[in-house]
């Protein structure tokens with residue numbers, strides 16, 4: 001049984017102190033987020049996380065992608081679709097993931113343990129389009145979603161080729177809202193998955209009651225859900241476990257919606273139940289969702305306790 005994170009980690013942008021960085025800063029070449037990536041990687045590793053993220057420290061999950069995608073523009077922090085969506089103008093997260101992997105490799109003195117590593121994380125086309133406003137070109141969301149899937153496929157393939165991550169995760173929180181056309185959402189995931197040689201995961205937070213049966217049919221290798229922050233999803237999983245028997249379950253077992261540290265006995269009880277339902281070989285432990293909003297020490301402690309329970313059952 002391995003552990004991971006959903007993605008984001010609290011950001012603390014530090015003051016520029018070293019002479020080299022002060023010089024880079026004066027030249028406009030200092031990347032203040034690099035230190036945040038390193039800090040988030042070290043914190044995840046110190047807490048015992050096996051498959052880490054780069055901390056998603058650069059900004060919100062939509063504009064971080066849409067700022068590089070022609071056809072989309074950002075107005076007052078919101079994305080507006082203004083013309084046909086085309087391929088990204090540059091690789092979006094490849095450099096940050098490469099840096100995160102380098103930090104991880106150094107942490108392990110050159111040899112990252114088997115099954116551990118970094119993962120690439122991409123906000124899904126359905127979630128991005130539903131979080132955006134269509135101003136022109138598209139008559140419906142569905143056509144925009146398919147074009148965006150082809151655009152984001154460039155990023156998926158670039159990460160797979162240049163980072164060699166353990167897997168790639170698509171974040172589609174909108175799938176639990178009942179607002180989306182599931183057939184289009186599934187087609188979009190098929191486009192992202194096409195020809196990919198590493199596993200593909202999909203993270204959907206929220207209550208799964210109505211959407212689970214549809215989501216179970218998506219062509220992904222890992223489905224990642226929240227189980228700590230609501231008392232509905234566990235019984236939904238239990239009743240429908242046979243529908244996902246060909247997939248691994250990313251099992252959110254600490255509550256990312258509260259900024260207090262979870263009771264370790266609650267985590268233990270959840271994981272015990274998860275092992276009962278899907279078996280420890282099919283489980284990947286993680287928090288319910290990203291930890292960006294938690295204070296740093298709380299985020300760390302949540303991850304540490306999660307890994308304490310992982311070690312108990314591994």
Ligand SMILES: [Zn+2]
Pocket residue numbers: 006173203204205288289290
């Ligand atoms: Zn989430």
